[in-house]
Amino acid sequence: MGKFCKWKGGDRPSHARNESFPPECERPPRAARDPDYSLARRDKFANDTRWVTSDTERVTQNHRRDERDTPLSNSQTERIRQDPLFAQLCQSRSRLAWTLSALVLGIYLAFILLVAFGGDFMAAPLVTGGVTTVGIVVGIAVILTAILLTAVYVWKANTTFDDLTRRLLERSR
């Protein structure tokens, strides 16, 4: 991308390493760089009425799409940091993460303590005369709970947290 990304007046000085590029030096949108990509986009969204119709706007949209991969500028980061939504996102995400971790750890700790001190209980058959012990069932239950709690986190991350992140990014532009 050298051709598009020269710092004004020669090489980029080291103190400006975290600065964003001046607008004329921005990486061109992928649609402009890659004609195949642009065509594929056009086909994909040709029938979507929500999608912008004019070609220039389409390129702008593609550019926005690319922006997800480019780092945010300092002013954008600052705007996001001051957004109440950002605080909400951080708070709810860390609350969920710590709650679920505490749950998993607690359940596992109980399992260890049962193995350590409740040997008789764990070794008892589930039904009198049977061979399957309580321990086997408890062990499998711990595994299934861990999988279930992972599913809870993934579901929340894919719905609530991703939604909040998207809204935050849109507002910061």
Next chain:
Amino acid sequence: MRALSRFPGLAVAPLALLPTAAFAQTAAGEPPINWSAIVMFLVFIAFTLGITYWAAKRTKSATDFYAAGRGISALQNGLAIAGDYMSAASFLGIAALVYFNGFYGLNYSVGWLVGWPIVLFLISERLRNLGKYTFADVAAYRLKREPVRVMAALSTLVVVIFYLIGQMVGAGQLLHTLVPQIQYWQSIIIVGVLMIIYVTFGGMKATTWVQIIKAALLLGGATLMAILVLAHFHFSPGAMFAEAVRIHPSHNAIMQSMAPIGSKPNPIEAISLGLTLISAPLACRTS
């Protein structure tokens, strides 16, 4: 480090394909050459090296090499991590532990599994948000660069050496057992060279794809075996356990063992083992 932690299991993957081959060996004198094992091994090696070649041609930048160009989807990466997880330890070590010690062996499965959700809840998202390649990069980003990098390199090497010793012994022994004509030291060299080729030429893309294939094979094979075994007992786990207790030399002890069979249960040992097991994925997967 993820690339490093990802590859050791690779070498064992082809051998997991050979559930019947282990029984093909006859007891009488010189064992016959196990052609089915050799052919399957070579086919798998050719196939995975093909993937490595394909990935190497497409690897052009650091992001390509370390993070597969950030083009791996969540499902693909999940399968690849599952492939990591189901290494020699899972399908040789734990199987043997459960066979010899019954319920005590199950503790290992529980402990290792439970560490994963915690990595997901507390570490993975922060790590991803920083957009770095390795744990050392993340630590160096926040802290003083040089000492952190030295420490990370040292601890990574220590972890990898101990991890690799187990994996290499497992892989080398397995290849030697299946094809007795290959000496143990030769099989370790074969496996080691293959691992180095996979990672250095293919980078993250090749390792990830080989792991995905391995995970799919193992998951598919294990599921098929579980269904067939259960079908044999008309889908009654109780009947299966009863039969296992009947034919196992330790009989009922396999269902009741809180410690290795033959040793006296000790609460402190049990707690210590439990904490070790849950720390392992926490420590290993963040590096």
